[in-house]
Amino acid sequence: MTFDPSRQLSEGEFSLRGFDARRLLTFARELPFPPDMLARAQPLVVDGQVQELSMRFDARGAPSRYRMNARFTGLSASYDDGSQPPPVDGELNPGWPSFEGLDGSVQVSEKDGRLSLRGAESAVTLPGILTRPRIPLDHFRAELDWQVQASATDPDAPAVAPIVDVYLRDIEFGNADGEGRIHGTYRRVPGTAGQIDLTSEVTGVPLPRLRDYLPLTLLGDVREWLEQAALSGTADSLRLRVRGQLHDFPFRQPGSGEFQMRVDMSDVHFRYGREWPAITGASGMFSLQRGGMTARIDQGRVFDTRIRRASFEVPDFRQPVLEVNGRFDGPAQQVIRYINESPIGRRLDGFFQNTRLSGPASTNLLLRLPLRNFDHFTITGESQLEGSRLELAGHLPVFDAIRGKVRFTENGIAFDKVSASLLGGPVTLDAVSPRRGLLEINAQGRASADGLRRFADTPITRQLEGSTRYRAGLSVDRGAVSLDVRTNLAGMRSRLPPPFDKEADTPAMLDIELRPQERARDGQVVAETLRLTVRDDAHLLFARRADARGRLRVRAGTLAVGQPPVLPASGLSGRGPRPAGRCRCLVVVRDPRSPAACAATARRRLLCCPTCARTACPSPRRGLMPCGRDFNALVAGVSQQIAGRSVCAPTNWTAT
Numbered sequence: 001m002t003f004d005p006s007r008q009l010s011e012g013e014f015s016l017r018g019f020d021a022r023r024l025l026t027f028a029r030e031l032p033f034p035p036d037m038l039a040r041a042q043p044l045v046v047d048g049q050v051q052e053l054s055m056r057f058d059a060r061g062a063p064s065r066y067r068m069n070a071r072f073t074g075l076s077a078s079y080d081d082g083s084q085p086p087p088v089d090g091e092l093n094p095g096w097p098s099f100e101g102l103d104g105s106v107q108v109s110e111k112d113g114r115l116s117l118r119g120a121e122s123a124v125t126l127p128g129i130l131t132r133p134r135i136p137l138d139h140f141r142a143e144l145d146w147q148v149q150a151s152a153t154d155p156d157a158p159a160v161a162p163i164v165d166v167y168l169r170d171i172e173f174g175n176a177d178g179e180g181r182i183h184g185t186y187r188r189v190p191g192t193a194g195q196i197d198l199t200s201e202v203t204g205v206p207l208p209r210l211r212d213y214l215p216l217t218l219l220g221d222v223r224e225w226l227e228q229a230a231l232s233g234t235a236d237s238l239r240l241r242v243r244g245q246l247h248d249f250p251f252r253q254p255g256s257g258e259f260q261m262r263v264d265m266s267d268v269h270f271r272y273g274r275e276w277p278a279i280t281g282a283s284g285m286f287s288l289q290r291g292g293m294t295a296r297i298d299q300g301r302v303f304d305t306r307i308r309r310a311s312f313e314v315p316d317f318r319q320p321v322l323e324v325n326g327r328f329d330g331p332a333q334q335v336i337r338y339i340n341e342s343p344i345g346r347r348l349d350g351f352f353q354n355t356r357l358s359g360p361a362s363t364n365l366l367l368r369l370p371l372r373n374f375d376h377f378t379i380t381g382e383s384q385l386e387g388s389r390l391e392l393a394g395h396l397p398v399f400d401a402i403r404g405k406v407r408f409t410e411n412g413i414a415f416d417k418v419s420a421s422l423l424g425g426p427v428t429l430d431a432v433s434p435r436r437g438l439l440e441i442n443a444q445g446r447a448s449a450d451g452l453r454r455f456a457d458t459p460i461t462r463q464l465e466g467s468t469r470y471r472a473g474l475s476v477d478r479g480a481v482s483l484d485v486r487t488n489l490a491g492m493r494s495r496l497p498p499p500f501d502k503e504a505d506t507p508a509m510l511d512i513e514l515r516p517q518e519r520a521r522d523g524q525v526v527a528e529t530l531r532l533t534v535r536d537d538a539h540l541l542f543a544r545r546a547d548a549r550g551r552l553r554v555r556a557g558t559l560a561v562g563q564p565p566v567l568p569a570s571g572l573s574g575r576g577p578r579p580a581g582r583c584r585c586l587v588v589v590r591d592p593r594s595p596a597a598c599a600a601t602a603r604r605r606l607l608c609c610p611t612c613a614r615t616a617c618p619s620p621r622r623g624l625m626p627c628g629r630d631f632n633a634l635v636a637g638v639s640q641q642i643a644g645r646s647v648c649a650p651t652n653w654t655a656t
Helices: 019-027 035-041 206-211 222-231 333-340 343-347 449-455 596-600
Strands: 009-020 044-058 065-079 099-110 112-125 133-148 162-177 178-188 195-204 230-245 257-272 280-287 292-302 305-314 321-331 356-358 360-370 378-391 401-408 411-420 425-432 438-450 464-477 480-487 492-494 511-518 525-534 538-546 552-561 571-575 639-643 645-649
Touching: 009 019, 019 044, 178 230, 195 206, 206 222, 206 230, 206 257, 222 230, 257 292, 280 305, 305 360, 321 333, 333 343, 333 356, 333 360, 401 425, 411 438, 425 525, 438 449, 480 525, 525 552
Parallel strands: 552 571
Antiparallel strands: 009 044, 044 065, 065 099, 099 112, 112 133, 133 162, 162 178, 178 195, 195 230, 230 257, 257 280, 280 292, 292 305, 305 321, 321 360, 356 378, 360 378, 378 401, 401 411, 411 425, 425 438, 438 464, 464 480, 464 492, 480 511, 511 525, 525 538, 538 552, 639 645
16 A cells, blocks of 8 residues: 555555455544545445455545455445435435345446345335335345446535446346336436436235335325225236436426336225225226326126226326226116215215115216315216116105116216106106205106005005006105105096095096104104095095004094094094985905905995994904005094985094
8 A cells, every 4th residue: 555645545455355344344434545535435334244355546636546346245235425305205316225135246436336236035225216115025136337427626626426327237126025127227416316217017016015116206195095995906017117307207297207107906905995885806907107196997896796997097196186987787786785885875864775776787987086085075977777676665666667877976866757667657757866865756657556556455456447647756855755646547447435436537636645744863754644635625644653663653544525634643533524314334444353244345345334334343453554554443434425426424433
């Protein structure tokens, strides 16, 4: 070694074998090397064993010239010159990489260098690039070169960090997450994030572990969503391409650079939003590009519904709103299940909780889900029904053979001119949801006597023949049903006693009104009224109340002719002109234990008249079930010929 007059090393060479790298570095920093050489070595931290090291240097000029060759085992090394800024969410700013537990060799000079690395049970750290910068490795092999551009030669000029070009010739690695390769270049420019041209591919990564390989360009809420969304599955391949000035990353402006991370997935269990139904058995792709994200599902299922296609997109990570666009084929009931088991059902206050919809359906769906507030979602959908069957409530008739398009949003459903079959005849349906939890259906159709009997086989419906047209309005408000039906009964014959009898060609207006009257704390209807008005002057009014099991049962009723109906507190009653003359029974009790006298007149009677049947029916029983409603008491009425006209009047209407 040669020293200059100031006792600084000016030139020399040395070689060493078999020593501790950390101790050697500590010793070297105490030697009188030129200041520029010491400055470059100061940020270096090493540990491990150096098998062989040789070095030659010449500090007689500026900058100093040197060349070093070394072989090492189990070496760990990091370099921090203070130029690496702290990580910033949404930005990519690479720092100096570091490694742990690697074998290899290095050749380095003031102008260039080459590093060869091999290792098992090691690790590599890539600061400023990945969400979790440290990557544990089962095996690793890397070849990389670098070149240092000459800095200022004036010794009085301020020290300036040089420009460094790094060439990643071939990097191969593998761990429990998969196997991968990287190649490319990186130019480190002082005062900037640098310039990169990088290509990488990783195979066989479990999707829940994909978070470890996500770039820092993803904002925190987007990364959190991706971590929670991928429940299981495999990233068959992950391909990363980055090219451009890193201060422009992720290259939102066209022409500013290139960034794409594409993942091909299989057997994916994927939940795209908290509390939303998961997609299972899916395959497709996921891609990060520029400032956003897209994903495509080529096949998969939601419940028992097959996904024909589905796409997921976050157009801009700065305003992270997930847009889900999909088409599904499967049982129509799965559409109802999707609504009930997603936040839509809660938004609609459980409106469809007791709805049953059978048959096939094809559904298109568009969901907008803000990743920073899942509750502020919007959704629009459309289901094509082909022959479906709809049950809205247990005591309402069933809609069969439904054909048409049903639209739904986070506020309700709507449809126009949907065709169906109801009460034995065709019907056309329109519906809107004026507000959350409210569905209003308008119907125009034809009902037949046979269809009425299939819905409710009672002594009343057995006296009807033919069919008639009607208009109806149905309102379902958070489970409470209101119904209005109006028809002139043209085309339907009634063989009921007067004043309810009529021929098919004789019109007679009939109005039916069903109204909820009381709800329980859980929102269930516990009381309702049913009113039938014939020819504007004959009224039947029933009140139902829930029993101990929650089933609605008739508790009171009245028949009024020529007067407004007034419900008794309980039991059954009637209002009308007093009878004078021969009694004619209106109704027969449907009880197998009733006397034969009543059974013989069942074809024309609806209830036993207490006046004429007192001897024949000393103990009438419960059992009358008009429209599926059980009476718990007996009502009796008579008809009377007055001035040649049949009228209805009570004799003794108090129930026993």
